[in-house]
Amino acid sequence: MTAIWPAVIATGLGCYALKLAGLVIPERVIDRPRVRRFTELVPVALLTALVAVQTAAHGDALVADGPRLAGVAAAVIALLLRAPFLVVLVAAAGVAAGLRLAGLG
Amino acid sequence: MATIQAWDTPPDQARAAAIRAGLGVGIAVGVSGLVFGAAAAAAGLTVAQACALSLLAFTGASQFALVGVVSGGGGLIAGTVGAVLLGSRNALYGLRLASVLRVRGAKRLVTAHVVIDETAAVATSQPDRASARTGFAVTAVALYVTWNLTTLLGAAGASRLGDPERYGLDAVGPAVFVALLWPLLRRGRAERLVAMAAVAVALTTTPLLPPGVPVMLAAVVAVTAVLPRPRPAGGPTS
Numbered sequence: 470m471t472a473i474w475p476a477v478i479a480t481g482l483g484c485y486a487l488k489l490a491g492l493v494i495p496e497r498v499i500d501r502p503r504v505r506r507f508t509e510l511v512p513v514a515l516l517t518a519l520v521a522v523q524t525a526a527h528g529d530a531l532v533a534d535g536p537r538l539a540g541v542a543a544a545v546i547a548l549l550l551r552a553p554f555l556v557v558l559v560a561a562a563g564v565a566a567g568l569r570l571a572g573l574g
Numbered sequence: 575m576a577t578i579q580a581w582d583t584p585p586d587q588a589r590a591a592a593i594r595a596g597l598g599v600g601i602a603v604g605v606s607g608l609v610f611g612a613a614a615a616a617a618g619l620t621v622a623q624a625c626a627l628s629l630l631a632f633t634g635a636s637q638f639a640l641v642g643v644v645s646g647g648g649g650l651i652a653g654t655v656g657a658v659l660l661g662s663r664n665a666l667y668g669l670r671l672a673s674v675l676r677v678r679g680a681k682r683l684v685t686a687h688v689v690i691d692e693t694a695a696v697a698t699s700q701p702d703r704a705s706a707r708t709g710f711a712v713t714a715v716a717l718y719v720t721w722n723l724t725t726l727l728g729a730a731g732a733s734r735l736g737d738p739e740r741y742g743l744d745a746v747g748p749a750v751f752v753a754l755l756w757p758l759l760r761r762g763r764a765e766r767l768v769a770m771a772a773v774a775v776a777l778t779t780t781p782l783l784p785p786g787v788p789v790m791l792a793a794v795v796a797v798t799a800v801l802p803r804p805r806p807a808g809g810p811t812s
Contacts, residue, residue, distance in 0.1 A: 477619075477640075478626070480627065480637075480640050480658060483661065484631040488668055488689045489674065489682070490665045492671070492682050492686050492689065493682065506802065508662060508666055510664060510797045512660065512758065514578070515639075516660070517769040517776075518792035519642065519747075521773040521776045522788060523646075526644050528647045529781055533744075534744075536742065536746075537742075544793055557626055557749055558606055560749075561742065561745040561746055569739065
């Protein structure tokens with residue numbers, strides 16, 4: 470667990486540095502169409518890749534965990550119904566937990 | 575350049591609405607720190623590590639990303655780089671908020687720490703500068719306090735709960751990212767193409783590469799593939 474500390478500190482510092490950079494960098498530096506487009510698309514790619522990996526992988530193995538897949542599907546349905554953030558999370562956890570409780574996991 | 579008009583006397587109504595929005599968003603989203611704390615503890619972080627992440631990083635997506643890599647037994651370096659890259663959108667919020675908030679000097683050091691999805695959303699949706707600043711500050715304080723308290727509660731309580739999968743916590747990480755992704759996917763076709771390419775790259779490379787690396791690779795490949803080509807040399811502009 471002590472091995473995790475450098476990652477925790479580095480993530481904290483890195484995230485702070487990026488927040489600060491946004492406030493202090495003159496807007497024209499980043500205000501080129503290609504740079505702007507890149508910075509808009511990177512979060513999309515990262516978030517989708519994270520969804521894919523955390524839903525369908527464990528370590529370096531691809532796994533299809535029924536309750537987990539159903540939980541993520543429940544989150545998508547909650548979003549389609551315009552549910553608030555916390556409700557989306559509770560729906561995901563609730564469906565996954567419910568299916569496991571019912572012995573489907 | 576500034577998109578928000580500075581009114582001489584901002585209406586009290588706009589100010590009150592900004593306070594309500596800030597409190598609502600700050601507390602509602604802040605409570606999900608419970609989920610983060612529990613997920614962090616389940617992944618093997620200590621209570622102190624979970625709290626340090628919430629206090630220092632204070633940007634949910636990056637925190638969930640790092641915890642996800644740790645729980646998958648992934649490489650910490652790749653996990654850290656992925657988590658920090660995910661925080662790059664906060665730099666974009668900062669660029670927009672700089673002209674709205676107009677903070678100067680040492681105050682910027684404190685303000686920077688709370689430039690995140692929620693504060694940017696509340697601040698940029700206000701009708702005038704004064705309510706934008708109010709909305710930003712109220713969201714920031716409400717969210718920072720709630721998120722850190724609930725992280726502590728979630729992390730400390732998780733050890734007494736037993737197996738986190740029993741509570742469906744493994745579905746919460748991806749649900750967080752889907753929720754953050756949702757408005758982005760509606761912006762355009764390029765966004766959806768990037769998303770599909772990212773899924774394909776991440777899943778096909780998962781069995782081949784150490785955990786954490788496929789996510790970064792997916793980001794680089796997907797964005798490079800979809801980004802418009804630079805103008806050829808000799809084009810109308812440089």
